[in-house]
Amino acid sequence: xxxxxxxxxxxxxxxxxxxxxxxxxxxxxxxxxxxxxxxxxxxxxxxxxxxxxxxxxxxxxxxxxxxxxxxxxxxxxxxxxxxxxxxxxxxxxxxxxxxxxxxxxxxxxxxxxxxxxxxxxxxxxxxxxxxxxxxxxxxxxxxxxxxxxxxxxxxxxxxxxxxxxxxxxxxxxxxxxxxxxxxxxxxxxxxxxxxxxxxxxxxxxxxxxxxxxxxxxxxxxxxxxxxxxxxxxxxxxxxxxxxxxxxxxxxxxxxxxxxxxxxxxxxxxxxxxxxxxxxxxxxxxxxxxxxxxxxxxxxxxxxxxxx
Amino acid sequence: xxxxxxxxxxxxxxxxxxxxxxxxxxxxxxxxxxxxxxxxxxxxxxxxxxxxxxxxxxxxxxxxxxxxxxxxxxxxxxxxxxxxxxxxxxxxxxxxxxxxxxxxxxxxxxxxxxxxxxxxxxxxxxxxxxxxxxxxxxxxxxxxxxxxxxxxxxxxxxxxxxxxxxxxxxxxxxxxxxxxxxxxxxxxxxxxxxxxxxxxxxxxxxxxxxxxxxxxxxxxxxxxxxxxxxxxxxxxxxxxxxxxxxxxxxxxxxxxxxxxxxxxxxxxxxxxxxxxx
Numbered sequence: 001x002x003x004x005x006x007x008x009x010x011x012x013x014x015x016x017x018x019x020x021x022x023x024x025x026x027x028x029x030x031x032x033x034x035x036x037x038x039x040x041x042x043x044x045x046x047x048x049x050x051x052x053x054x055x056x057x058x059x060x061x062x063x064x065x066x067x068x069x070x071x072x073x074x075x076x077x078x079x080x081x082x083x084x085x086x087x088x089x090x091x092x093x094x095x096x097x098x099x100x101x102x103x104x105x106x107x108x109x110x111x112x113x114x115x116x117x118x119x120x121x122x123x124x125x126x127x128x129x130x131x132x133x134x135x136x137x138x139x140x141x142x143x144x145x146x147x148x149x150x151x152x153x154x155x156x157x158x159x160x161x162x163x164x165x166x167x168x169x170x171x172x173x174x175x176x177x178x179x180x181x182x183x184x185x186x187x188x189x190x191x192x193x194x195x196x197x198x199x200x201x202x203x204x205x206x207x208x209x210x211x212x213x214x215x216x217x218x219x220x221x222x223x224x225x226x227x228x229x230x231x232x233x234x235x236x237x238x239x240x241x242x243x244x245x246x247x248x249x250x251x252x253x254x255x256x257x258x259x260x261x262x263x264x265x266x267x268x269x270x271x272x273x274x275x276x277x278x279x280x281x282x283x284x285x286x287x288x289x290x291x292x293x294x295x296x297x298x299x300x301x302x303x304x305x306x307x
Numbered sequence: 308x309x310x311x312x313x314x315x316x317x318x319x320x321x322x323x324x325x326x327x328x329x330x331x332x333x334x335x336x337x338x339x340x341x342x343x344x345x346x347x348x349x350x351x352x353x354x355x356x357x358x359x360x361x362x363x364x365x366x367x368x369x370x371x372x373x374x375x376x377x378x379x380x381x382x383x384x385x386x387x388x389x390x391x392x393x394x395x396x397x398x399x400x401x402x403x404x405x406x407x408x409x410x411x412x413x414x415x416x417x418x419x420x421x422x423x424x425x426x427x428x429x430x431x432x433x434x435x436x437x438x439x440x441x442x443x444x445x446x447x448x449x450x451x452x453x454x455x456x457x458x459x460x461x462x463x464x465x466x467x468x469x470x471x472x473x474x475x476x477x478x479x480x481x482x483x484x485x486x487x488x489x490x491x492x493x494x495x496x497x498x499x500x501x502x503x504x505x506x507x508x509x510x511x512x513x514x515x516x517x518x519x520x521x522x523x524x525x526x527x528x529x530x531x532x533x534x535x536x537x538x539x540x541x542x543x544x545x546x547x548x549x550x551x552x553x554x555x556x557x558x559x560x561x562x563x564x565x566x567x568x569x570x571x572x573x574x575x576x577x578x579x580x581x582x583x584x
Binding site: 100146147150154190262276 | 317320321323324327328330331332334335337338341349350351353394395396398399401402403406407408409414418426427428429430431432433434435436438451452454455456458462487491512515516518519522523534537538541551552555558559562563566570573574577578
């Protein structure tokens with residue numbers, strides 16, 4: 001932005017803003033909030049990851065060096081189990097959920113009757129809270145008196161009946177389904193915006209050249225959409241890896257830690273086990289993984305764009 | 308013939324679109340339907356329209372299930388955060404867009420950058436910080452971090468909007484004797500109403516749906532927002548299963564109503580939020 005310099009000293013309007021320093025007053029409230037609730041916790045979580053502290057000890061715990069990191073990286077199987085669980089759901093979200101979002105966005109972009117209505121409906125699950133979504137799906141998939149089981153029984157598929165969130169074989173997949181149900185509208189809306197940003201003349205031109213729908217998609221749409229694909233992928237990864245609300249309201253990490261996810265482990269270490277230092281350390285490790293994955297993803301997209 | 312062919316070729320598209328749309332709506336319909344059943348029928352009556360709908364469940368959930376309290380708490384938190392975010396971020400956006408001060412750009416980009424980096428562990432130190440400030444189990448402790456959480460999106464939407472406001476308008480206001488505060492208040496705020504609405508809605512939905520912080524902060528039911536209240540209720544009295552879906556319905560109604568009327572702004576804010584995040 002071209003910030004205006006004083007046109008002339010005599011300009012009477014310029015005298016009103018004599019003191020540059022007083023301009024800080026406008027950013028001061030934002031800056032104060034930012035320092036207290038962003039910068040300080042950001043610094044503090046690193047510092048705390050080197051201590052062992054139960055949250056009560058007034059001395060703020062003891063310095064333990066890298067012991068927390070050693071435990072988090074090499075010894076804590078539950079922790080890596082929860083990373084693995086979240087990664088599994090993330091994999092499903094990246095493939096199934098985003099494929100569905102892509103197909104739907106493509107159909108709506110090509111012009112279909114009622115496109116606006118579909119757009120509105122698909123974005124409904126994303127604006128609902130994870131707690132409500134989890135509870136409602138828990139209601140539908142519960143073992144005892146759940147709607148799905150009732151339907152299965154009435155069509156003679158008794159052997160399929162099970163507590164979907166409590167059965168070892170289906171718990172994690174059920175969580176994934178609920179998460180994808182809530183999330184695909186995000187991908188849809190961003191991909192649709194991307195599609196709609198592509199100039200229609202490009203399509204016309206290649207249609208004149210005799211290209212079919214799929215050829216047009218691969219040769220024109222996909223190359224132009226790579227940055228959007230990258231954005232959607234990064235958002236999917238960040239959103240899914242930090243899955244929490246749905247797990248708390250459906251499986252609570254069970255059965256037997258089978259659906260435990262990183263945020264769940266971190267919060268249990270914090271409020272359950274009162275291991276503030278270790279919880280911080282897990283947070284640092286997890287944050288590092290997330291940043292690495294998204295940087296990697298963006299790099300790959302950049303390379304693909306150049307080619 | 309051509310029409311029939313065209314219809315058939317688009318039929319599969321409609322089948323896909325409608326199936327997905329139905330799957331989006333059905334759980335909500337089921338939630339509402341369940342909220343009208345009794346403790347005896349809720350797990351046996353599988354009809355979507357129960358024969359004798361018990362609207363009394365809502366009264367019971369509102370009064371005995373404390374959802375009235377949770378609801379007003381959520382309204383209070385949401386209103387406070389929206390006001391805080393609009394006030395603080397519009398002031399800062401005005402300064403970043405129009406005023407000069409040393410370190411302006413560095414500050415602006417630090418603001419945006421730090422918020423784009425995911426720090427899931429920061430919730431741990433935030434919890435410690437709130438405890439140390441004596442704000443655990445308080446309304447203020449729940450509101451302040453969420454105002455901070457909304458500032459980035461506010462800046463991200465408002466600053467470019469402010470930059471596009473013609474300078475002539477400012478000059479006119481100055482001739483009328485407005486200072487910087489006056490210009491912010493009487494020129495920028497009124498013109499930026501559409502952008503402020505987007506920020507307000509985005510903040511409102513985020514705060515209304517917030518759960519992790521509420522989960523960590525509140526033990527006192529009289530201060531809980533709906534999301535935490537729902538969970539407490541779920542874990543609590545098991546003999547009131549049918550009231551849970553009434554509570555869930557109470558929780559989503561404001562969001563759904565707002566969405567029906569204001570979806571254009573909500574989607575705009577959400578996409579801006581996604582691009583930022």
